[in-house]
Amino acid sequence: MLSKTVAELAGALTRKEVSARELTQAYLDRIHQLNPALNAYVTITAEQALAQADAADARRAQGNAGPLTGIPIAHKDIFCTRGVLTACGSHMLHNFIAPYDACVVERLEQAGAVMLGKTNMDEFAMGSSNETSWFGPVRNPWDQARVPGGSSGGSAAAVAASLCAMATGTDTGGSIRQPASFCGLTGLKPTYGRVSRWGMIAFASSLDQAGPLTRSAEDAALMMNAIAGTDQRDSTCLELPFEDFTAQLNQPLNGLRIGLPREHFTKDLNPAVQAILQEAIRQLEILGATFKEVTLPNNYLSVPAYYVIAPAEASANLSRFDGVRFGYRCANPANLDDLYKRSRGEGFGDEVKRRIMVGTYALSAGYYDAYYIKAQKIRRLIKQDFDLAFNDVDLILGPTSPHTAFKLGEKVSDPVTMYLEDIYTIAVNLAGLPGMSLPAGMLNGLPIGMQLVGPSLSESRLLNVAHQFQKSTDWHTQRPEV
Amino acid sequence: MSWETVIGLEVHVQLATNSKLFSGSATAFGAEPNTQASIYDLALPGTLPVMNEEVLRMAVSFGLAVDAEIGKRSVFDRKNYFYPDLPKGYQITQLEFPTVGRGSLKIQLEDGSEKTIGITRAHIEEDAGKSLHEDFQGMSGIDLNRAGTPLLEIVSDPDLRNAKEAVAYLKKLHSIILYLGISDGNMSQGSMRCDANVSVRKKGATEFGTRTEIKNVNSFKFVEKAINYEVQRQIELIEDGGRVVQETRLYDSDKDETRSMRSKEVANDYRYFPEPDLLPVIIDEEYIAAVRATLPELPAARCARFVSEYALSIYDADVLTSDRAMADFFEAVVTLCGDAKLSANWVTVDLLGLLNRSDLSISESPIKPEQLGTMIARIKDNTISGKLAKTVFEALADGETDVDQIIESRGLKQVTDSGAIEKLVDDVIAANPDQVAQYRAGKDAVFGFFVGQAMKISKGKANPAQLNELLRNKLKAD
Amino acid sequence: MALDKNDVEKIAHLARLQINDTDITEVTQRISNILGMIDQMQSVDTSAVSAMAHPFDAGQRLRADQVTERNQRDYYQSIASATQDGLYLVPRVIE
Known part of the structure; x- marks a missing residue:
């Protein structure tokens, strides 16, 4: 039961095979059993969850339940939750009881989803392995010696290990898609501006987007229906009419033109991963898609450009953590400077401090043009590459990650190697495009994902392709033995 | 040795909106500490700015009033520095693309001539909170009520040549701002604050001398005094063989001196970059035209009209129109009594004298336009003489309200038999x-x-x- | 671009981050490595390219000038470490 999709669980709830309370209790039991090993959750809100479940059951009894009513969900700990610890993977916020709800949290609550707790993550979403968390690493349910990916590692592990039915994540450079790939899930990073960032603790404001981590494309569409849409509290949130992301799921793929970026299918890509992608391509051809090569000549610059833009924005976004109004404050500050330097020095972890320093440097006098402006120009080149490619194809297919989940500790000592983990995902954030990862195969008992990228606002089409692929394959139904 | 002074002013004007620049918090002055500080103003993580449309309208109206170029695409930037009154650790301001570009305004000099002062730009930005230094066991207290209040920072060209010109410029700005109704302009409450960039150079020199920035000057009088002090200090320093250091100095009105702000000595690197939480503000000609249509008659135009319509001297017209409320007062009086010349005399001499003596503004005047108008009408219709009208005026100033009753009860009626x-x-x-x-x-x-x-x-x-x-x-x- | 210890100390001061003396060499090395990776950008000619600050070209949406917030000071200050008389406390600010 617990490993079913949201769509299946919604059916079971409707048919009264199970109540939201029973379902919630069952997930809570499993969390208590498995979370100590996996460390996917950092906060479990059992009492609140059961109250929400009862409310969902009552709502269903009244006949005004939606598809998410009573479905247990886990929120990445980057989303503010009123009255609940919101630590963002950081010692800095170890005591931050948010006085308000994030828009995403609010909307899912309105849809009737039941919050089980908050999931572990890389500190301030800065990481690709969930190893930078102040709460310790998350273990991949497929192999506990391995990382779940990051930064939404706790959410991905929770969904994969059936510690919830669905989860929220955020993606600044691949933080939904790469963990989805490593944990065998469907993860969608929406078009920049689709989902409100209100209440989502900012890492890099012009790149951050919230999105779903689920067991299927259909589930992702159901979640998108709840979280997408204009929010007056986020000036960068697009004003669009309501879109039903499930409406196009069942369209046939005949005539679909898919581009394969030459730069992604090179000798640098693990041959076994390449073979899995080839198999997926063959499957999509059977479903009616045609393939052609496209080129993203500036993709190789996406990691350098990203590691200027994201740290630059982060260096300012994280200035508010100063020990004054909330969060960690050092003991007995000698003076104002000491308050700032020690609160921040002791409150932030190494990776966060590194990125703040890189960003500070990139913006400082004398380096602004050479780093920040240069990166913004490269950002435009990268966007233009995609624009050109989408003249010829409807969407682009490639790897999400160069390989399957790696071992804990394997890359954590070398930041640059870790950064290159995101070589296939980062350009999508720089261009503000929607991208998703869905399971494409298994390699040595570990899942591996493929990435679909579309033009702005093409989420429905991406979900349609993913859903059709999932109807004809069973990679997404594989579950780890935990 | 003969010296020339070069002054440029940066004037911060708090815009009189109901709510803050980027949040829905109230902007009222004098509230209990931190009761007007929302989660955005407190910079809680995850909060985002949403811009107040009224701020844009006010900025554009100011730009039009000083014949400035209006930025069709203005961009907000983050200015990064750590200070407890700046909760986000950055101030949202406009660096490269301000809403108001190059403009100018004319000031009247003492010799009666006019001088045009260039306005470099005026940009929208957030105000900071306040640090209170009463003793909290050796700590400072931070009040963020003011944090995020909209400011328009108006930067002048270095066109001002002495303290009197600086004050004339400041008074002209003040007048325009009050006419537009975009600020209460109250300098003692900090609604209008002035920083002065001051340098001296030998007469005839083409290059500017090293300038200092004087902060915290909060009245017209102190602007004049602070500049005069600083000019004298710089001249004496140079004449004694020293050099002016580029620095920020604080004006201490108690001691009438400027002194170096040592805490800001470390050169700041503000690391400006475009604010990613906000998109560029785009406006079109239609928007500008709509704002233009709402502009009131401005001081210069009103002054010219007073000269032509009421046959007043330029001096009287300028005095009357420098303050919108006074010009309104005057016109109300004229409407009642029908004699502009007499009205101008009574308002600029007697009424202004009274207000100055009791340190009141025109809106606080104990004598209302209806009363002064009626009184002058009684002079006109020979009910009282101009001389005895002074008695009526004094009675009104003391709080009596009915002009005819004052005339009656004191037997001031003229003998015309x-x-x-x-x-x-x-x-x-x-x-x-x-x-x-x-x-x-x-x-x-x-x-x-x-x-x-x-x-x-x-x-x-x-x-x-x-x-x-x-x-x-x-x-x-x- | 390789940084030296002084550069890192200057940046750390700008960012108000305390870096322990024992860590400074490693931090310097790691940041230099990151900047080395970033410097790949310098090989590309971008003179004809305009900078892109946002994923989409759009204008700012504005809100009406209305007070929508009410006083919640006590609630908000319940998560602060040091307050008194409604004020947030910090070590003395020297003007």
């Missing part, structure tokens, strides 16, 4: 035969003596025109 005045004249002539003889012998100056005597007897109530006429006739006739 020609029989009564004739008798008065006859009595005066009869009682002063020596003076009559002098007058008739050609000593015209004695005429005033007769008027004085007649007024004395009538307690000032005889109608002066009638009295003069009858006196002349009678003195001539015999």
